[in-house]
Amino acid sequence: MSEIRNNILNESYQLVKTDCGLQIGCYNMPGYNAVHAVFATNFGSVDRSFVMNGQRYDIPAGVAHFLEHKMFENEDGDAFDKYAKTGANANAFTSFDKTCYIFTATDKIDESLDILLSFVTTPYFTPQTVEKEQGIIGQEIKMYDDSANWRLLFGVLEGLFVKHTVRDDIAGTVESISHITDKMLYDCAKAFYSPSQMFLSVAGNIDMQTVLAACDRAGFKYEVLEVERLAEEEPDEINYTEKSINMPVSVPLIAVGFKEKMSNPVTIKEELCGEIIMDVLSGSTSKLFNKLYDKNIVNGTFEGEIFSGTDYYATIISGETAYPDVLIKEIEDAIDELKKDGIGEDDFLTSKNSMYGSMIVDFENVEEVATNIASAHFKGRTAYTALETLSAISLEDVNAQLSEMFRKDKRTVFTVMPLEEKDD
Amino acid sequence: MKRQLIAPKAHITVLPNEKFKRNRISINLIVPNAREKATMYALMPGLMERAYEDYPDMQMLSRKLNRMYAAQLSVGTAVIGANRCMRFTVQGIKNEYCINNEDLLAELCDVLLGVIFRPCLEDGAFVKDWLEVEKFKLREDIEGEINDKRGYCVKNARRKFFGDGLNGVERMGYLDEIDGITAEMLYSCYREMLDMAVVEIFITANNPDSAVEKLTEAFSYNRSAQADILPVTAVECKDVEFFTESMDTTQGKVCLVYTTKRLLTEDERYHMLVASALYGGTASSRLFKNVREKQSLCYYCAAGFNGFTSSMSVDSGVEHHNTQRTIDAVQYELKNMIEGEITDEEISQTKLTIINSLKANYDGLHGLEAWYLNEAIRGTAFTPEMVMERVENVTADDIRNVLSLLNLNVVYTISK
Numbered sequence: 001m002s003e004i005r006n007n008i009l010n011e012s013y014q015l016v017k018t019d020c021g022l023q024i025g026c027y028n029m030p031g032y033n034a035v036h037a038v039f040a041t042n043f044g045s046v047d048r049s050f051v052m053n054g055q056r057y058d059i060p061a062g063v064a065h066f067l068e069h070k071m072f073e074n075e076d077g078d079a080f081d082k083y084a085k086t087g088a089n090a091n092a093f094t095s096f097d098k099t100c101y102i103f104t105a106t107d108k109i110d111e112s113l114d115i116l117l118s119f120v121t122t123p124y125f126t127p128q129t130v131e132k133e134q135g136i137i138g139q140e141i142k143m144y145d146d147s148a149n150w151r152l153l154f155g156v157l158e159g160l161f162v163k164h165t166v167r168d169d170i171a172g173t174v175e176s177i178s179h180i181t182d183k184m185l186y187d188c189a190k191a192f193y194s195p196s197q198m199f200l201s202v203a204g205n206i207d208m209q210t211v212l213a214a215c216d217r218a219g220f221k222y223e224v225l226e227v228e229r230l231a232e233e234e235p236d237e238i239n240y241t242e243k244s245i246n247m248p249v250s251v252p253l254i255a256v257g258f259k260e261k262m263s264n265p266v267t268i269k270e271e272l273c274g275e276i277i278m279d280v281l282s283g284s285t286s287k288l289f290n291k292l293y294d295k296n297i298v299n300g301t302f303e304g305e306i307f308s309g310t311d312y313y314a315t316i317i318s319g320e321t322a323y324p325d326v327l328i329k330e331i332e333d334a335i336d337e338l339k340k341d342g343i344g345e346d347d348f349l350t351s352k353n354s355m356y357g358s359m360i361v362d363f364e365n366v367e368e369v370a371t372n373i374a375s376a377h378f379k380g381r382t383a384y385t386a387l388e389t390l391s392a393i394s395l396e397d398v399n400a401q402l403s404e405m406f407r408k409d410k411r412t413v414f415t416v417m418p419l420e421e422k423d424d
Numbered sequence: 425m426k427r428q429l430i431a432p433k434a435h436i437t438v439l440p441n442e443k444f445k446r447n448r449i450s451i452n453l454i455v456p457n458a459r460e461k462a463t464m465y466a467l468m469p470g471l472m473e474r475a476y477e478d479y480p481d482m483q484m485l486s487r488k489l490n491r492m493y494a495a496q497l498s499v500g501t502a503v504i505g506a507n508r509c510m511r512f513t514v515q516g517i518k519n520e521y522c523i524n525n526e527d528l529l530a531e532l533c534d535v536l537l538g539v540i541f542r543p544c545l546e547d548g549a550f551v552k553d554w555l556e557v558e559k560f561k562l563r564e565d566i567e568g569e570i571n572d573k574r575g576y577c578v579k580n581a582r583r584k585f586f587g588d589g590l591n592g593v594e595r596m597g598y599l600d601e602i603d604g605i606t607a608e609m610l611y612s613c614y615r616e617m618l619d620m621a622v623v624e625i626f627i628t629a630n631n632p633d634s635a636v637e638k639l640t641e642a643f644s645y646n647r648s649a650q651a652d653i654l655p656v657t658a659v660e661c662k663d664v665e666f667f668t669e670s671m672d673t674t675q676g677k678v679c680l681v682y683t684t685k686r687l688l689t690e691d692e693r694y695h696m697l698v699a700s701a702l703y704g705g706t707a708s709s710r711l712f713k714n715v716r717e718k719q720s721l722c723y724y725c726a727a728g729f730n731g732f733t734s735s736m737s738v739d740s741g742v743e744h745h746n747t748q749r750t751i752d753a754v755q756y757e758l759k760n761m762i763e764g765e766i767t768d769e770e771i772s773q774t775k776l777t778i779i780n781s782l783k784a785n786y787d788g789l790h791g792l793e794a795w796y797l798n799e800a801i802r803g804t805a806f807t808p809e810m811v812m813e814r815v816e817n818v819t820a821d822d823i824r825n826v827l828s829l830l831n832l833n834v835v836y837t838i839s840k
Contacts, residue, residue, distance in 0.1 A: 031443035084708035087776025106783040139723040142675040250567040284486040357493025364445040
């Protein structure tokens with residue numbers, strides 16, 4: 001067992017690797033009633049090809065998310081029905097790079113842990129249950145199809161990435177999930193859901209002994225499994241420079257994205273420097289935002305963010321605007337000015353102070369703490385890595401990174417325009 | 425929890441804060457809803473949270489808050505039953521986490537009081553140019569509600585349900601009134617609200633004494649405090665009305681709104697808490713299990729009861745051709761609960777879920793604040809534990825009886 005400590009917070013948590021290969025992080029939070037548990041595998045929507053024990057598997061878009069839905073159903077019933085007996089509030093989510101099964105509970109923690117560890121590691125699929133789920137997930141996909149913000153995000157990602165699977169919707173498409181079979185789900189569960197592939201993170205009113213006892217009761221065995229993820233090499237080029245779609249929205253939505261060249265894997269320093277740059281460029285204190293807001297070119301939806309994972313990194317500035325062309329020009333000018341002048345000391349310190357405060361707050365609620373431990377683990381970091389790295393970042397680091405970013409030929413613009421009015 | 429009267433119709437409630445990383449202060453001004461002031465109330469938040477005398481433009485105040493370690497200032501407005509609440513909130517990390525030993529709680533307090541009592545003025549009114557900007561944003565917000573199809577369907581269903589009643593006054597105001605509002609009218613409306621409102625202040629902080637003193641002093645002046653909180657009223661039962669809106673969406677939406685045949689008694693409120701959760705409020709509810717899981721009719725189908733308007737809404741996203749089937753299924757499940765069997769297991773499971781969420785009020789920075797604000801508006805002072813005890817005593821008959829008080833007034837659908 002290792003103790004991970006942070007002196008700013010004056011707190012620590014424990015990490016354990018059990019005999020079956022399962023790794024556990026436990027963050028005891030005195031004074032809290034609830035426990036939040038995250039049982040996670042780093043199998044997400046970007047994972048579409050892998051080799052297991054010498055055999056190659058290629059899967060359609062949406063399998064990780066589909067699997068997440070189907071894991072809740074076991075031969076002896078539905079996991080939600082089992083959780084209902086403990087009162088736990090349970091759910092799951094799939095992101096680009098991981099799938100997490102979660103619950104929050106204040107009582108019957110042992111029982112809820114037993115349910116979690118059991119159903120996530122006991123796959124049960126039949127052609128009939130797969131077919132039924134295709135209907136439910138089909139509805140979920142259609143719900144997102146009607147979301148202008150969702151379409152905007154995937155529009156800009158499709159523009160930036162040529163081959164990388166991050167450009168595909170997490171849930172896939174109605175067409176892609178129609179190819180999913182029970183066998184395919186069993187193969188993926190075998191590859192990514194064995195205890196040695198997973199991470200269990202808990203936070204709140206709980207200690208490591210309670211978690212270890214639950215793992216003992218689960219009776220996990222160590223399984224020797226060789227799994228290698230395959231990914232097509234992503235070129236530096238982008239897919240398209242601009243694209244527009246029409247939807248029933250009141251004002252246009254626009255996203256300006258840049259494909260950035262960073263290390264592989266992307267480092268925490270690159271992420272933090274990027275966040276400072278985006279804050280200074282387009283955050284609430286930026287000249288750009290304040291000018292555009294008061295000119296009624298943007299509203300509170302305007303934001304700049306970095307979008308990154310292990311092997312992808314993009315910067316995206318987006319928002320609603322009645323004047324897409326003006327906004328694009330203003331963003332271009334602001335980037336040119338920032339790159340020419342560099343970020344100043346005062347802006348840098350303001351942004352760094354703000355990030356420091358936000359990072360402290362990350363340790364305030366049980367859900368966020370448990371989730372952050374799991375996310376950090378899959379990136380080879382601890383929950384404190386970002387906080388520790390931030391203090392070491394200098395203005396020179398940030399300006400050096402800025403000089404390499406926002407390449408004009410690596411830019412895409414995606415717009416969601418209102419439906420054209422029809423003449424009667 | 426310690427609640428004290430600091431001035432006529434002004435209370436301050438101090439909530440414990442040993443475990444959170446942040447401190448938080450909120451000041452709530454509560455007045456009866458008024459249709460003719462709704463648009464002005466909707467314009468105030470944007471104007472007031474952008475600046476005040478000490479930091480007289482948006483960029484300066486944002487910079488100040490970021491320097492205060494990402495302190496968050498927000499001004500919001502809510503319609504709670506027949507009342508309007510203007511909420512001023514500030515939160516930031518505790519002093520012990522500040523890098524330069526700042527007294528951040530004192531600074532948070534100063535910012536909040538500055539925003540409320542010393543807004544930026546021009547010729548004795550709000551700043552005209554800023555008002556024009558906020559008018560534009562409000563117009564965009566109102567017109568933009570169509571972007572969220574689920575919320576849009578629910579809002580339109582509730583509009584039909586409440587009609588012109590006080591419970592149905594629009595939180596965001598009315599599009600056709602925006603142009604006519606002047607900076608003078610708006611400032612006068614704000615002064616009146618500050619003067620008349622019932623004031624509920626909450627402070628969730630460690631070492632709160634000096635902040636309590638400052639807040640108490642700020643409200644110890646001669647306010648008229650004429651406003652009273654309006655009690656819960658229910659919409660009258662009617663024959664069900666069906667409304668269909670045509671829209672080019674991939675997925676259709678359905679919303680059903682029910683009223684209660686009379687106001688619920690104190691006990692019945694807790695019966696309804698369990699009943700609505702069992703019907704459609706959890707992942708093991710009848711709607712989730714039967715309409716979503718067994719019949720695969722939709723991705724979501726959820727019910728929620730609003731105690732301040734004594735109404736329940738059920739909403740769902742469906743294939744266009746399944747709209748009527750879903751409406752029938754939602755009604756069938758309710759009828760089946762009233763007339764059919766409700767097992768002890770279902771009830772005990774639902775109670776467990778509710779008790780879990782009641783306990784979770786203690787685990788969020790604003791959990792207890794939201795709880796006690798609702799209690800204050802309702803005129804009660806229950807603790808989460810007291811509600812847990814009442815929830816434990818709810819029976820199957822209680823559930824059937826309280827559900828039988830529901831009457832379907834409105835069905836609103838969006839389809840191709």
